[in-house]
Each structure stands twice: as C-alpha cells, then as structure tokens.
Amino acid sequence: MAGFEHCFKAMGGPCRLRFDCADEALAQRALEAVEAEVLRLEHKYSRYRADSLTSQINRAAGTGAAVAIDQETAALLGFAETLWEQSGGMFDLTAGILRRAWDFKSGQLPTQTRIDELLPLIGWQRVQWDQHSIHLPLRGMEIDFGGCVKEYASDSAATLLAGLGIERALVDLAGDMAVVAEGAAARPWTVGIRHPSQPEQAIAWVQLTRGGLASSGDYARCLLVEGRRYGHILNPASGWPVQGLSAVSVLAPQCLVAGGSATIALLKPEAEALQWLGELGLPWLAVDSQLVCHGSLADTSANMSARHSISQEGNTE
Amino acid sequence: MSRRGSDKSSALLALTSSALLLPAYQGARADAPPEFMEAGMRYSKYEEDNTQGKKTFGGSSQRYDIDAAQFHLLAPVADNWAFALDVQWEDMSGASPWFVGESASGEPKVIMSGASIEDTRTEVSVTTRYYYDRGNAGVNYVRSDEDDYDSNALALDGAFNSSDGLTTYGGALSFSADDIEPTQGSVPTNTLKNDKDISSAWIGVSRIISTRSLLRFGLSFTYRDGFLTDPYKLNDNRPDERKEWTISTGYRHFFDAPNAALHADYRYFDDDWGVGSHTLDLAWYQNLGDLTQLIPYARYYSQGQADFFGNLVDLSDRYYSQDYRLSSFGAITVGLRLRQELGNWVVNLSGERYRTDESWGVYNGDESPALVDYWRYSFGLDYIFR
Numbered sequence: 001m002a003g004f005e006h007c008f009k010a011m012g013g014p015c016r017l018r019f020d021c022a023d024e025a026l027a028q029r030a031l032e033a034v035e036a037e038v039l040r041l042e043h044k045y046s047r048y049r050a051d052s053l054t055s056q057i058n059r060a061a062g063t064g065a066a067v068a069i070d071q072e073t074a075a076l077l078g079f080a081e082t083l084w085e086q087s088g089g090m091f092d093l094t095a096g097i098l099r100r101a102w103d104f105k106s107g108q109l110p111t112q113t114r115i116d117e118l119l120p121l122i123g124w125q126r127v128q129w130d131q132h133s134i135h136l137p138l139r140g141m142e143i144d145f146g147g148c149v150k151e152y153a154s155d156s157a158a159t160l161l162a163g164l165g166i167e168r169a170l171v172d173l174a175g176d177m178a179v180v181a182e183g184a185a186a187r188p189w190t191v192g193i194r195h196p197s198q199p200e201q202a203i204a205w206v207q208l209t210r211g212g213l214a215s216s217g218d219y220a221r222c223l224l225v226e227g228r229r230y231g232h233i234l235n236p237a238s239g240w241p242v243q244g245l246s247a248v249s250v251l252a253p254q255c256l257v258a259g260g261s262a263t264i265a266l267l268k269p270e271a272e273a274l275q276w277l278g279e280l281g282l283p284w285l286a287v288d289s290q291l292v293c294h295g296s297l298a299d300t301s302a303n304m305s306a307r308h309s310i311s312q313e314g315n316t317e
Numbered sequence: 318m319s320r321r322g323s324d325k326s327s328a329l330l331a332l333t334s335s336a337l338l339l340p341a342y343q344g345a346r347a348d349a350p351p352e353f354m355e356a357g358m359r360y361s362k363y364e365e366d367n368t369q370g371k372k373t374f375g376g377s378s379q380r381y382d383i384d385a386a387q388f389h390l391l392a393p394v395a396d397n398w399a400f401a402l403d404v405q406w407e408d409m410s411g412a413s414p415w416f417v418g419e420s421a422s423g424e425p426k427v428i429m430s431g432a433s434i435e436d437t438r439t440e441v442s443v444t445t446r447y448y449y450d451r452g453n454a455g456v457n458y459v460r461s462d463e464d465d466y467d468s469n470a471l472a473l474d475g476a477f478n479s480s481d482g483l484t485t486y487g488g489a490l491s492f493s494a495d496d497i498e499p500t501q502g503s504v505p506t507n508t509l510k511n512d513k514d515i516s517s518a519w520i521g522v523s524r525i526i527s528t529r530s531l532l533r534f535g536l537s538f539t540y541r542d543g544f545l546t547d548p549y550k551l552n553d554n555r556p557d558e559r560k561e562w563t564i565s566t567g568y569r570h571f572f573d574a575p576n577a578a579l580h581a582d583y584r585y586f587d588d589d590w591g592v593g594s595h596t597l598d599l600a601w602y603q604n605l606g607d608l609t610q611l612i613p614y615a616r617y618y619s620q621g622q623a624d625f626f627g628n629l630v631d632l633s634d635r636y637y638s639q640d641y642r643l644s645s646f647g648a649i650t651v652g653l654r655l656r657q658e659l660g661n662w663v664v665n666l667s668g669e670r671y672r673t674d675e676s677w678g679v680y681n682g683d684e685s686p687a688l689v690d691y692w693r694y695s696f697g698l699d700y701i702f703r
Contacts, residue, residue, distance in 0.1 A: 023703075075338040082335040086328050156341035165352060165703055182607065256336045257329070264328075281329045 006031045010038045011046075011150045013174025018189075019161060020168040030164050034157045038173065041153045045076075045145040047096070054145055062139030066128070074131045079148060083260050084124045090267035091260075092124045094136070095236035096144030104221045104232055115239035122236050151214050151259030154178035158212075158255075170208070178212040178255040193297070196247040196287045204249075204285055204297050212255025216262040217247035217287075233266050242266070245273050246291065251283040258282070334527075343483075343525075350399035350448050351391055357699035359387040359665070365411065365691045372427055372686035380429075380689055381411040389699070397449065403442040410435050414687035415504055416551035417628050417639040425628035427687040430504050430549065438463040452477040452485070459493075465548075468495040470515075487535075489519040499548040506548045513543025521565075531569040538562055546638075552630050553638045561588040578602040591624035592643060595679065608658040614669075616650040621680030628683050641689070645682025648673040652693075665697035 004027045006017045017034050021027040047054045057067045069077070083091040097118055101110035121141045128135045136143065150173050157171040158178035169180040170189045179189050188209040192202030196217055206213060218231035231241045248265045252258035261280055265273040274294055277284045285297035336342065365380035390402045412429040420426050439462045446455040454475040461468040470493035477486045493515040499506035521535035541559040567582040582598040600614035623643040630637035652669025671691045675684030 072340050075335075075340070078338060079332075079335045082331050086331055152339060152341065159341045163352075252333075254333070254336050254342065256339070257332045260332050260336070261329075276328070279326050279328075281326050 002027070004031065006035070008035050008038075010035070011042050011153065011173055012048075013150075015174065016170075016172040017157070018170045018172075019166050019180070021166055026164065026166075030161055030166055030169075033160055033164065034171065037157055037160055038153050041149055041156065044073075045149045047142070047144050047146070054143060057134055057136065058142045061136035061141040064135070066133035066135040068133050069129075071131070073134075074129075076145060076148065076152065077129055077134065079256065079260065080145075081124065083148070083264060086260075087264040087267050089124070090236065090242075091147065091263055092122060092236040093143045093145070093147070094122050094124055094127065094141055095234060096146065097121055097140070097142050098234045098236070098239055101239065102223075102232070102234065104223055107223065107225070109223065109225050109230065119237075119239055122239075147263055148256060148259060150174065151176045151212070151254075151256040154212055154255040176212070176214045176255055176259055177208070179208045179210065181209045193249045193285055194247075197291060203287065203293065206249075206251060206283075206297060208251070211251065211253040212258050213249060213251050214255050214259035214262050215247065215249040216259070216266050218242075218244070218266065235267070242269070243289070244268055244270050245286050245288055247287040248273070248277070249285045249297070250277070250280075251297070350393045350397065350446070352393065352703070354392040354702040355390070355699060356702070357387075357389040357663075357697060359385075359389070359695055359697035361385045361387075361693060361695035363691060363693045365689050381409060381413060384408045387697075394445075397447055399446045399448070401442075401444040401446070403440075403444075405438075405440040405442075407438040407440075408436075409438070413549065414639075414641060415549070417686060419629055425683070425686050427685075434502075436464050436500075438466075457491075465498055465500045466495065468493055470494075474519075483525045485523045487519075487521045487523075489517075491515075491517045495543075497544055497548060504549060504551070507546050507550070507553060508544060508548050511544035511548075513541060513545060515542075516540045529571045529573075533565075533567045535565045536563070537565075547640055550638070550640055552632065553640060554636055555625070555638055556590065556636055559588055559590055561586065563587075576604045590643070592621060593680070594618065594620040610656040612654040612656070614650075614652050614654070616648075618648040618650075619646075619678040619680060620648075621645050621678070622682040626682070628685060639685070639687075641685035641687035644675070644685035644688070645678050645680045646673050646675050646685070646688055647677025647679070649677065661701045661703060663697075663699040663701070665695070665699070668692070668694045 001020045001022050004019050004021060008015050015038060017031065019027070019030065021030065043049060044052060045054050046052050047058065049055060053069070053073060060067050080093045084093070098115070101114045101118055121138055126137055127143070128137060154171045154173045154176045155178045158169060158180050161169040161171070162180045162182060166180060167182040168187070170191070171178045175194070177191060181188055188207040190205055190207050191213060193204045193206060193215060195201040195203040218233050221232040223230040233242045233244065234240065235242050244266055248262040250258040250261040252261065261282060265277050265286065268276055270288055274286060277286060277295060283297050284295040286294045288294065363381070363383040363385070365382065367380055385405060385407045388404045392400050394400050412434060414427045415430040417425050417427050440459060442457060442459040444455055444457040446453055452475065455473070457472040459468070459470045470491060472489060472491035474489035475487065478484070494512070495515070496512045497508065498510045499508065517537065517539040519535060519537040521533060523531060523533035525531050539561040543557060545557060545559055546555045547553045563584055563586045565582065565584040567580070569578060569580050571578045580598070580600040580602065584596040586592070586594040586596070595618070597617045598614070600612055603611045605611060622645040623638065625634065625636035626638055626640070626643040628639060630639055648671060650669055650671045652667060654665065654667035657664045669692070671693070673688045673690060675682065675688070
C-alpha cells in the first residue's frame, strides 16, 4: 500500500489530498477526480468568477428575473437557510456585501453612513427562492456561498474517493478536512488544530476516523484601531464586528456540518457561543478572546508534544 | 462539556438533516456501472420433506430434491456499460404428487408418481445495462433447457431518478416463449407437445423519505397464454389463459444504534383463476463490524385456492385440478443468512426452513394432502477483482 500526496490551489487556499492506494493507475484517477470535483464546485459557486452561478444570481438581482438552479444548489441554499435559522439570523448568505465597507488592509474603520447604505441590502428573509429558482429582489443584493462550499467540497471529495474504493484518505481544503477511513485495517488520521495567534503551532491534535473537521477563526484578518481589535466576523444586523470567540473547531460526521456549527458559534457572543457548543452534541474546541481553550477537545492540547510525534508518523507515510 | 450519543441537540439534527440533502451525501450521485469485475459461485440444496405416510397411498413417499450450482459474472465494460452473465445448473430428483384419491374412510390421500423423476435444467442469462446520469436501463435474455421444457425470455427494464435524487421510477417488460414436451415414463401425461407464452409488465416507484428510510410501491400484470395444465398430473385441466395482478410495497429503515436495517415488504396477488395471496416479508440486516452481516428473516404466505381446485374433482367439469400449489394454505419460512467479507472475497451462507399448513392461512378451503415442507441451504463465494 503506497501513500499518495497531492497539493493544488483552489477555493482561495492551499488544498492537500493524501491517501493510501495499492494501484498507481487508480491513484492517478483519484487525484484527477478530486481536483476536478473541487474545481467544479469552485467554478460553480465562486463569486470571483463572472461565469459562476453565484455571479449569475447576483447579476440578476433586482431585475425581476429568477435564475434557474439545480438540486445541488437548492440543497446548499437549504443548508444556508438552516444556518440562518439556527443562528437566529446571524449567519446570512446576503451579508457578504459588508466587505464593500470593511477593508481590513486599509487600517481604517468604515463610516457609519457607508454601513447604513449597505444594511438594507442584507436579509435572507427577503430572498425569493424555491427548489427550482432564486431571485434577489433588490438591485445590489448579493449572495456568497463562501461560508459553506469549501466544507461541502471536502465532503464531496472524500465521498468520491470512497466511491473509487480508496479506504484511507484525508482531504484538506485550506483547513476544512474530511477523511475516509474504512475497513478494520484503516488507521485514523491525526491532524493538528492551529493556534489562533501562532498559526505554525498546533493547539490540539485530533484523531479522525470518519467525517470532517472544520475550523473558523477571527484571528486571520482584523483591524487594530486605537488599541481596539475589530475582527472580520460581522453582525449582519449592525454591520459591525461580533465580539465573540477567537477560534472554533468542530468535529462532525460531515465537514459541512462541522463548518456550519463552527460558523454559528463564532457569530454568537462568547458566553452564549460556549453554551451553544456545549449543548450541540459534537466534539469541539474553542479559543476565547483571552486565548483560553474550552471544549471537549481542549484536554488533548495538554500532551501536545507526545501527540505530535504520533502525528508525524501518521501523516508522512 | 459536550453532550454525546443519543442526546443530540435539535440544532445538530437540523444542520445534519438539511446537509444530507446535498448530492455528495446520497451515495451514488448518478447511476454508475460497477467499479470492478465480480465473479461468484453458489451451491444450493433444496430438500422437500417426505410426504407423511398417513397422507399417501403406496407409491413413493419421497419428494423432490434439487441440487443447484450457479456461476455469476458481473463486469464493467466501458464508462457507462456493464455486462452480467449468470449460468445455473440444476439436478432434480424424486417423486411428485400424481393425483389425490379417496381412502375407504373418505379421507383424501395423495398418490405419488411411482418411479423417481430425474431431470436436469441449464439456464443461461445474459444482461447488459447502460447507465446514464439519471438512471439506468437493461436488456436481459434468458434461455432455460430441461429434458421436457425449453424457455426463451427477453426482458427490458429502466429506472429514472427525479431531479432531487430522492425518487426513483422504474418499469419493466418481459416476454417468454416456453415449449413443453413431457418425458414419457411410467405415468401417462396430459399432452405430448405443447407451448405457452408469458408476458409481464411492472411499474414501480421508490422514495427516500428520510436519511434513514425508504418506501417503495409497485404494480405488475402478467398474462399467460397457452398450455397451463400440469402435464404430469392425472386429474388436471386448466384454462389456457391466466391474468395475474400484484401490488407490492416495501419499507427500509436503518437504525443507528444497533447498526442494522429493517426490511419489511408486503405483496398482494390476485388472478382470474380465483387464486389470491398475501405475502409478508421481514428481514433484519444486522452489521457486525464492517465485514460481517447477519440476516435473520421470516416470511408469511397465505393463498386462497383456485375456483377449480378440489382434492376430489369432478372430471365432467370444464376445469379441474388437484395440484396442491392451487389449494388454500398458509406457509411460514424462517431463515438465517451470513455474509462475510474476507479481503476481496465474500462468503455467503444461508439456511431456511419452509413449513406449510392449511390452517395457517387466512383463506378457507380444503387442505391438500400433498402440501410440502422443505429445507434449503446455500453456500456462495464471490471474488471482487480490484
């Protein structure tokens, strides 16, 4: 059984695929199939591509013309709606336009006037959609699938590998991971969860035997203005950053559910988020604004160095 | 700390159930041919209990034994095609009920065909199947040869998935032309040479109703035309036409905690000979780890007799039959199947017991003294070329 590794760039980040396979030809097929699937989803949903379905939907905003969607898109919209419901409206597929006001590279806070101009264009409840079509009622309204497509792509790639008969694989799309570990002989994958302030260091090590691991953090992009930190997780109602957790990782049978759960937690005020994660019923790890760890995976960070060697062995072969 | 196990929150249930509607979580995103070639052999033994002495008049009380060997090959041909070959050899021996007579006390007793019948049957079945994005379609040809019976059958079938991938519609048509030429032995036969045609149509729909369950429903119609009388039974004269209808429904449910699936199926059958039947099947697919599956199953069957069935028949009637298979009875089958994967090998073992009794049925009628009980065992070995 040989180990294969393949790195490529997609969905705005580094993607890595690792798997065990005894057959070189099958391995080659698997590499190509996974990359093709990830690129398919990127082309379909990226808002950076003018020919994507997302761009098509956004261009039709306010025109009165509904855009036809397929079953996959309808299900993705349905999932986004569930996130909206479960987060009490804090996760909103239409909130992405706030980035027009917030430029995290500029070092400048947006004006309230600029934010107030954008707020009327936000509101999932205004979106008209069903299983076959979608229409954004106001000109300038936009949707952005960025919050769930990468996680979905990880799961889809893992499903594809399992379907090809590959029994042990790890798909890592810029931190959103899904694994295949089938059969009695398949060993789990050991993966590290990044430290929020020191990205090269792991805060905990997790053994994945099935499903996925997704992480979201407020540490990657932020503004520091007059000693105050403004994170990039924005409240769709006010247009201003949420004062919540710094980082959340969730382990779930699907990377998509893990990612959705981590996103909801990050959108909530700190205490509420910790309670929500505690009641969710999934293994989780959260780092609060004081960089204190919480959650059922937090104790694994204690013996980090011992786990680290296991991980080296598990990951490099 | 997080709560685990069955104590899942409503938030998690909501997230999971809406996520699982995405195509990546629904197994096959499009119908696809098998990934690898598969070959297998199976041996089965079917053993009827001897007819109880008190129910027979002399002759042999030994009933049928069938030994069957099967070979199976399934191969992907191209991206969208698969090919299957099935060959079956059967060796039958024993005696079968010839007619039913009346004892001095007025009891119906079965008279068995005296000498042992020996017959072999060879069946070859070839299927090609085409897979497309939203379904698949197949063509199947079957030829069966016996000393006294030849059959050629052609079947077409297709399945089509709805755009949300949750509903599958299916349909099938089949035609069979059979030639009957009874071997002439110790008992006189009803015909020297004859034939019959069978045409059949089926439509069905199945729907995934949740991430753990599936419901299906089907309707079929079969038309038989030609020599439908049993050539080896003394008092047998049947109409030369038979129209049959069935309605079937089935439910599958997967249970997480025991890691098992329940399969429940029901079928109602009715025809223009007056025969009706109910069949209820229950099976429990218990996974034991990733490689082992243990499947206990049970079937209940109840049949109402044909209008012209009688233990003692009036030969001046237009139609008559003493065949126990057209009588009223109830039957229970209980079986156990084991499926074990060993690398690229799959071993299948099964054993079942079938028992029948007139009083177990829901229909009224006279008990045929020729009702049969049997045992069946099989052993199979498959290999996947991967």
